[in-house]
Amino acid sequence: MNSSEVTRDGLTGVRPGREALPGAPRPAGGRARGDGGDGGGGFGRRSGRHRRDEPASYYGLPVINAPVWEAREIAGYFFLGGLAGASSLVALGAQLTGRPVLARGAKAGAAGAIGLSLVALVKDLGRPGRFLHMLRVFKPTSPMSVGTWIVSGYAPAAFAAAASDLTGILPAAGLLATGGAAVLAPAVASYTGVLIADTAVPAWHEARAEMPFLFVASAASAGAGLGLVVAADDEAGPVRRLAALGAAGELVAEYLLERRLEPVVRRPYTSGKAGALLKASKVLAAAGGAAALFGGRSKAVRIGAGAALLAASACTRFGVFYAGMDSAKDPAATIEPQKARLAREHRVPG
Amino acid sequence: MELSLDHLLNDPAATADPAGGSGWTEHPPRMGFFTDSSVCIGCKACEVACKEWNAIPEDGLSLTGMSFDNTIGLSGDTWRHVAFVEKRDDAGDFRWLMSSDVCKHCSDAACLDVCPTGALFRTEFGTVVIQSDICNGCGYCVPACPYGVLDRREEDGRVFKCTMCYDRLGAGQEPACAKACPTESIQFGPLDELHERADRRLAQLHEAGVSQARLYGRDTGNGVGGDGAFFLLLDEPEVYGLPPDPVVTTRDLPQMWRAAGAAALSMAAGVALAFLSGRRGR
Numbered sequence: 001m002n003s004s005e006v007t008r009d010g011l012t013g014v015r016p017g018r019e020a021l022p023g024a025p026r027p028a029g030g031r032a033r034g035d036g037g038d039g040g041g042g043f044g045r046r047s048g049r050h051r052r053d054e055p056a057s058y059y060g061l062p063v064i065n066a067p068v069w070e071a072r073e074i075a076g077y078f079f080l081g082g083l084a085g086a087s088s089l090v091a092l093g094a095q096l097t098g099r100p101v102l103a104r105g106a107k108a109g110a111a112g113a114i115g116l117s118l119v120a121l122v123k124d125l126g127r128p129g130r131f132l133h134m135l136r137v138f139k140p141t142s143p144m145s146v147g148t149w150i151v152s153g154y155a156p157a158a159f160a161a162a163a164s165d166l167t168g169i170l171p172a173a174g175l176l177a178t179g180g181a182a183v184l185a186p187a188v189a190s191y192t193g194v195l196i197a198d199t200a201v202p203a204w205h206e207a208r209a210e211m212p213f214l215f216v217a218s219a220a221s222a223g224a225g226l227g228l229v230v231a232a233d234d235e236a237g238p239v240r241r242l243a244a245l246g247a248a249g250e251l252v253a254e255y256l257l258e259r260r261l262e263p264v265v266r267r268p269y270t271s272g273k274a275g276a277l278l279k280a281s282k283v284l285a286a287a288g289g290a291a292a293l294f295g296g297r298s299k300a301v302r303i304g305a306g307a308a309l310l311a312a313s314a315c316t317r318f319g320v321f322y323a324g325m326d327s328a329k330d331p332a333a334t335i336e337p338q339k340a341r342l343a344r345e346h347r348v349p350g
Numbered sequence: 351m352e353l354s355l356d357h358l359l360n361d362p363a364a365t366a367d368p369a370g371g372s373g374w375t376e377h378p379p380r381m382g383f384f385t386d387s388s389v390c391i392g393c394k395a396c397e398v399a400c401k402e403w404n405a406i407p408e409d410g411l412s413l414t415g416m417s418f419d420n421t422i423g424l425s426g427d428t429w430r431h432v433a434f435v436e437k438r439d440d441a442g443d444f445r446w447l448m449s450s451d452v453c454k455h456c457s458d459a460a461c462l463d464v465c466p467t468g469a470l471f472r473t474e475f476g477t478v479v480i481q482s483d484i485c486n487g488c489g490y491c492v493p494a495c496p497y498g499v500l501d502r503r504e505e506d507g508r509v510f511k512c513t514m515c516y517d518r519l520g521a522g523q524e525p526a527c528a529k530a531c532p533t534e535s536i537q538f539g540p541l542d543e544l545h546e547r548a549d550r551r552l553a554q555l556h557e558a559g560v561s562q563a564r565l566y567g568r569d570t571g572n573g574v575g576g577d578g579a580f581f582l583l584l585d586e587p588e589v590y591g592l593p594p595d596p597v598v599t600t601r602d603l604p605q606m607w608r609a610a611g612a613a614a615l616s617m618a619a620g621v622a623l624a625f626l627s628g629r630r631g632r
Binding site: 017018021058059061062063064065093096128131141142143144148187189193194197198199201208220223238239242324334335339341349 | 355358359386388389414416419422423424425433435460463464465466467468469484485486487488489490492493494495496497498499500501502506507508509533534535537551554555558560564565566567568569572584586587588589590591592593594595596597599600602603605606607609610611612613614615616617618620621622623624625627628
């Protein structure tokens with residue numbers, strides 16, 4: 001690689017190597033820089049991507065790598081996990097206040113939802129056969145590890161509660177399992193909000209203060225929705241009120257979340273597929289919550305309200321999921337807030 | 351010994367000495383890369399050497415139209431990526447920026463924090479490495495990385511990234527990319543030494559009038575506690591596809607868990623309220 005010559009006076013034509021200066025002339029004997037021109041007009045024009053009026057990025061490519069998760073499995077799990085968690089709370093409430101039909105439906109719903117969740121979670125692993133590797137450590141620094149242990153405690157309790165209620169075997173143990181599931185249920189419903197907020201995806205991380213609230217409100221909507229569908233006629237009072245609380249919580253949390261974000265980070269929440277899903281979720285939550293509270297004794301209205309709330313919750317989860325995917329692919333969402341932060345705090349990049 | 355989450359995540363002593371903070375009682379000095387883009391000639395020898403040594407599969411043979419960059423970016427199948435930027439300034443002068451990107455081996459590494467299996471670990475050299483026989487491909491580290499380094503290898507299902515040639519380091523060798531670099535744009539060594547060398551180089555360039563020269567990832571006070579692989583750049587970081595102010599998001603984890611705890615309690619309270627309010631029998 002080196003063209004230096006050995007002479008009596010030592011080496012000549014030695015290249016400066018790692019001490020070379022940009023624009024410095026080459027050593028004697030070499031061609032002067034610029035001979036033959038550096039870069040024709042064609043090359044220059046292609047660099048139009050870096051005009052000063054445009055925000056700089058590397059060919060418009062994302063800065064961070066987007067999640068490799070599938071919407072059906074992961075957004076689906078967020079919905080099902082929330083549904084399971086809220087249903088377990090409803091089940092305990094219904095059992096303690098003497099609403100057996102509601103209790104049985106909620107327990108069955110919780111067990112079914114968490115069962116499907118486990119299938120979705122294992123399926124989304126790159127190596128499903130290694131899913132038990134999650135259980136070789138407990139890492140408080142990893143929301144996924146914490147969540148795995150929460151669900152590992154919750155799922156057996158939810159299964160046992162449902163099995164005991166449906167078969168009538170061991171009612172005392174069934175009550176204990178119902179209670180155990182209900183204790184872990186709020187954690188099941190809320191940790192997923194931390195899981196996605198603890199990433200470099202701007203639309204998720206910047207919303208970290210509101211995300212767990214949005215997720216538990218969405219979970220409450222879903223659990224109340226299922227309760228409205230399965231309850232006997234004279235049992236629905238509490239789930240009507242929970243439906244209104246959940247729907248209102250979902251609307252308020254979403255509003256606060258969007259309000260706090262900078263426009264470039266908020267954009268995916270209000271446009272494209274995610275924007276459409278979140279709009280649908282707001283309409284469904286408002287309609288479902290109102291119908292649940294003021295729908296009177298009509299069974300059809302009650303079941304319709306329940307279905308609307310379940311759909312609202314699913315739309316919220318898929319909307320948030322797609323908003324994050326969009327945000328990760330947008331270099332401006334990563335770069336602009338970081339530059340603004342540097343300017344605000346008078347720091348230099350790096 | 352304190353065992354709070356805040357201590358686990360934000361202990362200054364562990365940031366200053368990542369290997370020691372991870373439990374290595376006697377360990378070699380922290381090793382790193384200093385990539386000086388001012389002498390990079392864009393030959394991609396680093397990309398090739400990395401692929402060869404680590405037996406990384408082919409990552410696509412597309413022509414992108416992005417100058418001489420057909421590699422696109424770091425991924426499970428690309429652990430060194432040479433960026434090519436063609437710039438013409440207002441005076442019409444043409445500048446060609448080239449820089450070889452790599453895993454930053456952060457002092458506070460988000461990928462390492464969020465890995466639920468313990469597949470990612472801190473080596474005795476202070477670097478961050480994935481154990482391929484443990485990784486189950488959950489993919490959490492992929493969006494956790496503020497630099498977009500890690501990705502899943504689709505046909506395999508697991509995540510892969512630069513190991514700073516852990517096998518070569520163990521045998522007293524330098525990483526393949528640094529070994530192959532013909533201009534010593536990629537320099538490998540104890541991080542302290544590289545910091546000194548980079549500071550001298552920056553002063554030299556500033557003295558020569560190259561005012562755009564700046565170090566990136568050198569500052570131990572940055573959002574990831576300083577990088578084990580840092581750079582000398584000749585333009586803003588985002589021009590090279592690097593984040594201007596990367597942050598390890600787990601830094602905010604205690605705050606996020608507090609929010610989740612409050613949310614969980616309000617959910618339980620909401621359900622209790624729904625069952626305890628209202629007239630009896632409704």
